Amino acid sequence: MNLTPQQAMRAAVAVPGVPRDEDGPVFREPWEARAFAMALALHEAGIFSWKEWAETLGAQIKRAQAEGDPDTGETYYRHWLATLETLVAAKGVTTSDILHRYRDAWDHAADRTPHGAPIELTPEDFG
Amino acid sequence: MSDHDHDHHGRHHHDHDHSELSETELRVRALESILTEKGYVDPAALDVLIDLYEKKIGPRNGVRVVAKAWSDPAYRERLLKDATAAIAELDYSGRQGEHMVVVENTPEQHNMVVCTLCSCYPHPVLGLPPVWYKSAPYRSRAVSDPRGVLKDFGVTLPDTTKIRVWDSTAEIRYLVLPMRPEGTEGWSEEQLAELVTRDSMIGTGLPKQPGEIT
Structure with a gap:
């Protein structure tokens, strides 16, 4: 499975608000790029259309604004990530329980890993 | 974590509620x-x-920092004194706990940044690290043979220029403030920004010369 810059550009055009320049999307931090690329992979796998993605993301942003999100653009990919979590659960790819379990396992892995070593998930991290 | 890891990175300090992620x-x-x-x-x-x-993700923030330091002496002074605060002035909030240090190139000293242990990198100002920054050859050779590494990048410095290599840690990230190119007197901050490259802020490159931009 390959992800191409053309797909990335199409996604950046199809979804409102994606920060981009003439060459494609731009990111502020590495995790934003990973979250973007994961949505791209799920879209290519046929899990959702960009229309469906944009609607779910739009609803997520509205909800956040109602709760006082300043909506300065800095939080855009936080909403993107929440949308990913919502849609993978809604589509039966996984459940929010499993997401939490993996999140805790990564936390455990990060805590036991000394700086400089790559943080890797092992079965022992799932307490 | 072992004592060895503490020793290696000196200022390292992990407590239980602090995670790398x-x-x-x-x-x-x-x-x-x-x-x-x-x-x-x-x-x-x-x-x-x-x-x-990787090239587009964030060097633009670092570019603004450098261009401002070149055109505003007071900002340059603040940047060299307390880079974390001076960078925050421009509103790039980094991750918690990362302390930024800016090292200034001069005719006497050229600075280069590496993370010998892994690939610590000033993400908020430079975005994603380039692939070579994370590679083992760069990480080891930057320390043992910095002049050779620079040559591979097409940079040759006068023998009288000393090269200093800064090893990043999880808590301290370095940004190189390159020398402002000659022939740019009276240039605006926006014009100067055109000359700043990502590699010039890691120290593996030099800024573009005025003749190189259109």
């Missing part, structure tokens, strides 16, 4: 693990795509 990063990793296990995502394919964007 932010809450957001934990969630991103959780998703990626699950999607990888289920075959929806191939981490290598993600890496390929992300590498394409």
Whole structure:
């Protein structure tokens, strides 16, 4: 499975608000790029259309604004990530329980890993 | 973690409620693990795509910092004295706990940044690290043979210029303030920004010369 810059550009055009320049999307931090690329992979796998993605993301942003999100653009990919979590659960790819379990396992892995070593998930991290 | 790790990075300090990963990063990793296990995502394919964007992700923030330091002496002074605060003035909030230090190139000293242990990098100002920054050859040779590494990057410095290599840690990230190119007197901050390259802020390159931009 390959992800191409053309797909990335199409996604950046199809979804409102994606920060981009003439060459494609731009990111502020590495995790934003990973979250973007994961949505791209799920879209290519046929899990959702960009229309469906944009609607779910739009609803997520509205909800956040109602709760006082300043909506300065800095939080855009936080909403993107929440949308990913919502849609993978809604589509039966996984459940929010499993997401939490993996999140805790990564936390455990990060805590036991000394700086400089790559943080890797092992079965022992799932307490 | 072992004492050895503490020793190696001196200022390192981990307490129990401090993780190398932010809450957001934990969630991103959780998703990626699950999607990888289920075959929806191939981490290598993600890496390929992300590498394409590495140059665009954030050097623009560092570019603004450098261009401002070149055109505003008071800002330059603040930047060299307390880089974390001076960079925050421009509103780039980094991750908690990362302390920024800016090292200034002069005719006498050229600065170069590496992370010998892994690939610590000033993400908020420079975005994603380039692939070579994370590579073992760069990480080892930057220390043992910095002049040779610079030559590979096409940079030759006078023998009288000393090269100093700064080793990043989880808590301290370095940014190089390159020398302002000659022939740019009276240039605006925006014009100067055109000359700043990512590699010039890592110290493996020099800024563009006025003749190189249109």
